[in-house]
Amino acid sequence: MVFEWSEDLWIASTEGGEAKRIVRHPGRDAYPRFSPDGTRIVFSSDRSGSLQVYSVPLKGGETIRHTHHTEGNELECLSPDGNRAIVRGLREAPGFLATRLMVIDLTADRRERMLFDATAHSAVWSPDGSSVLFCKGGEQLYRKGYRGSRASQIWRFRSADRTFECMVAEETESRSPLWLPDGKGFYYVSARTGTPNLWLRRDGNEDRQLTQFDDDGVITPDIS
Numbered sequence: 153m154v155f156e157w158s159e160d161l162w163i164a165s166t167e168g169g170e171a172k173r174i175v176r177h178p179g180r181d182a183y184p185r186f187s188p189d190g191t192r193i194v195f196s197s198d199r200s201g202s203l204q205v206y207s208v209p210l211k212g213g214e215t216i217r218h219t220h221h222t223e224g225n226e227l228e229c230l231s232p233d234g235n236r237a238i239v240r241g242l243r244e245a246p247g248f249l250a251t252r253l254m255v256i257d258l259t260a261d262r263r264e265r266m267l268f269d270a271t272a273h274s275a276v277w278s279p280d281g282s283s284v285l286f287c288k289g290g291e292q293l294y295r296k297g298y299r300g301s302r303a304s305q306i307w308r309f310r311s312a313d314r315t316f317e318c319m320v321a322e323e324t325e326s327r328s329p330l331w332l333p334d335g336k337g338f339y340y341v342s343a344r345t346g347t348p349n350l351w352l353r354r355d356g357n358e359d360r361q362l363t364q365f366d367d368d369g370v371i372t373p374d375i376s
Contacts, residue, residue, distance in 0.1 A: 153374075154184040154193055161195060163210075166376075175208060175215075183227040186210075188234040194218075194258065196227045196239075205239055205256065218258055225264075228253065228275040235259050238267060238275045238284070253286065268309060274328055278335050284309045285319070285329040285338060293371065297346065299323045306340055319353070330375045341370050 154163050157171075159180040164171035175181045179199030187194060187207070194207045200217075203224035208215045218237070219225040225239035236255055243252045243266070253272050254264040267275075267284065274287040290304030304327050306320040320326040324343040331338050337354035339362070348369030350362045363370055 154186060156182045156184060161193065163193075174210070174212075181206075185227060185230050185237075187230065188232060192234075194227060194230060194237060196225060198224075203241075205237060207258065218261075219256055219264065221264065225254070225256070228273075229277055230258075231277050232279055232281045238277070239264070240273055240275070253284075268314070272307075274304075276329055276331060278331050279333060280335055282311055284311070285331065287327055287329070290327065291325065296343070296348075296369070298325060298343075328372055330373065339373065339375065341373065343369070 153166055154161060160173050161175035161181045161184050162171045163174050174193065177197065177199050179197055181195055181197045184193050184195040192207050192209055194205065196203045197206050202222060203226055204217060205219040205225050205227050206215050206217050219239065221241060223242045225241050228238040228240050230237050235258055237258055239254050239256055240251045241254065242250060250271055251273060253267040253275050255267055256264050272286045272288055276285050285306060285308055287304045287306055289302055291298040291302050300323060303323055304325045305318060306326050306329050308317045308319050320340060322344055325348065327341045329338045329340045337352065339350060339352055341348050342351045347366050348371065349365055350370050350373055352360045352362055
């Protein structure tokens with residue numbers, strides 16, 4: 153697994169053992185993602201003065217910069233083929249948490265493309281690349297027990313016909329969707345029990361709670 157610690161990027165075996173630093177820079181390096189083929193790390197860094205997206209070979213080599221927008225780009229996810237990424241940033245839109253999702257090309261120096269013109273975050277591409285799960289709204293990440301109209305909701309965007317479907321909307325926070333490998337459902341974090349826990353929604357079945365924390369809850373999970 154790859155992770156951020158002390159503003160640098162590190163890699164370690166999920167079986168345990170020594171963690172090794174793979175990116176070292178005076179700026180902050182954050183939000184790392186493995187490329188689907190496991191050969192590169194894509195991440196955001198503020199080494200240029202604002203968050204931009206870079207990539208570096210896992211075994212060492214030249215660091216490549218992929219974005220240049222002055223408002224910055226926080227890496228959200230990679231496409232299943234590893235050729236594109238979804239990033240999040242402010243783009244001349246007013247309002248609370250007015251970030252937009254943009255698609256960038258990781259294979260050539262091309263202009264970004266807005267995925268859709270609406271506030272969104274926590275995007276994740278479906279395994280077949282046809283849909284994106286994302287969140288809209290949301291209170292502060294560490295605010296526990298919030299109930300109200302600003303609670304985060306989970307939505308689905310279908311690229312082919314550019315339609316939207318609300319997947320989870322409650323008076324409590326619903327966050328961090330993660331597709332099942334077969335694309336027939338997703339994991340997500342819900343605070344409906346009072347504490348954020350991991351839940352599973354599989355197509356055709358009722359949602360099922362997977363963790364049972366009642367003190368400190370689940371925040372920003374990942375999937376193997």
